[in-house]
Amino acid sequence: MYAWWWRILPGPWWLRLLISVVAAAAVVLLCFTVVFPAVADHLAINDGTVDGT
Amino acid sequence: MSAPFRSRGRAAVSVTGELLVTAGVLTLLFVVWQLYWTDFTSGRAQAATVDDLQSQWAVSAPQTPGPAPSPGASPSTPAVTVDETPPQGDAFAIVYVPRFGSGYAVPVVEGTATADLQEGIGHYAGTAMPGQVGNLALAGHRVTYGKPFNLIADLQDGDAVVVATATQWFTYRVQSHEIVRPTQVSVIAPVPDQPGAQPTQAWLTMTACHPMHSARQRYVVHALLESVQDRSAGAPASLAPVGQG
Numbered sequence: 001m002y003a004w005w006w007r008i009l010p011g012p013w014w015l016r017l018l019i020s021v022v023a024a025a026a027v028v029l030l031c032f033t034v035v036f037p038a039v040a041d042h043l044a045i046n047d048g049t050v051d052g053t
Numbered sequence: 054m055s056a057p058f059r060s061r062g063r064a065a066v067s068v069t070g071e072l073l074v075t076a077g078v079l080t081l082l083f084v085v086w087q088l089y090w091t092d093f094t095s096g097r098a099q100a101a102t103v104d105d106l107q108s109q110w111a112v113s114a115p116q117t118p119g120p121a122p123s124p125g126a127s128p129s130t131p132a133v134t135v136d137e138t139p140p141q142g143d144a145f146a147i148v149y150v151p152r153f154g155s156g157y158a159v160p161v162v163e164g165t166a167t168a169d170l171q172e173g174i175g176h177y178a179g180t181a182m183p184g185q186v187g188n189l190a191l192a193g194h195r196v197t198y199g200k201p202f203n204l205i206a207d208l209q210d211g212d213a214v215v216v217a218t219a220t221q222w223f224t225y226r227v228q229s230h231e232i233v234r235p236t237q238v239s240v241i242a243p244v245p246d247q248p249g250a251q252p253t254q255a256w257l258t259m260t261a262c263h264p265m266h267s268a269r270q271r272y273v274v275h276a277l278l279e280s281v282q283d284r285s286a287g288a289p290a291s292l293a294p295v296g297q298g
Contacts, residue, residue, distance in 0.1 A: 001071040028082065036086045041167055045087075047268045048202065048261040049165045049175070049192040050238050 087197055091171070095199035099173045102144050102160040110219045110284065138182070139163045146183055148174055148191070149215040151295045152208055159201040161216070165192045174201050177241055181255065183216045183223045184281055188256040190241035195261040195272070202261035205272050213291040214257055214276050220284055224291040225257040225276035232263055233271050240273045254278065
């Protein structure tokens with residue numbers, strides 16, 4: 001998977017590395033802003049309220 | 054026939070391995086986000102809310118909201134508490150707990166939905182407002198999202214929990230604590246643990262998760278109103294630092 005990713009990237013090694021770093025940063029940003037908050041709502045490991053329902 | 058099959062099998066194993074490693078890294082990233090990042094961002098947002106409230110209150114303080122504000126009469130105005138429920142999500146008070154440190158100040162927002170508890174301590178809808186007879190019920194995170202109730206288990210009987218509103222300081226004193234099931238809503242009844250009873254005193258109840266990092270139980274602290282002081286009279290003595298341990 002990662003070998004395939006490296007193969008399809010254009011340019012010299014440093015450009016591939018740069019693109020990979022930017023892509024990884026984009027994934028982390030997406031996780032922090034969208035994915036993780038949505039997941040946390042379902043986990044509720046930190047719910048501190050009392051609720052009868 | 055067997056060579057391409059074997060190489061395809063090897064590729065599948067390799068891709069599966071890479072996917073598993075990726076999943077592991079993402080899971081670790083989630084833990085870092087939940088434990089540290091939410092704490093950092095919510096903590097900063099809550100500190101900003103406290104600053105906003107304090108500057109709002111400082112501006113609005115000299116203007117007495119009643120008709121014909123005479124300068125000499127303002128100290129003798131009756132102790133009017135916040136009796137209008139603010140819209141959900143709005144910050145309307147600040148909680149100070151000397152046991153949690155002298156720099157501890159967290160906003161109280163109306164409502165206890167997930168989004169509300171990220172903005173500060175949540176006020177259970179329909180429970181008493183600061184100073185009112187009944188039970189001012191508050192929920193807070195013990196871990197993550199600024200963790201306002203992180204040290205709730207350190208509270209000792211007699212410790213001060215001070216609630217500040219636009220006009221007044223309310224000092225509550227811790228009476229007891231209990232560990233209950235998450236469904237035990239009687240802890241936030243107008244008279245704690247006596248649902249249906251007619252309240253005659255002003256209680257404050259704090260709820261947080263228990264044990265830490267778990268939603269299995271709730272750690273609950275009950276406090277009783279001791280004194281009320283106008284903001285114009287300055288900060289109450291109950292805000293004095295207390296020794297650790």
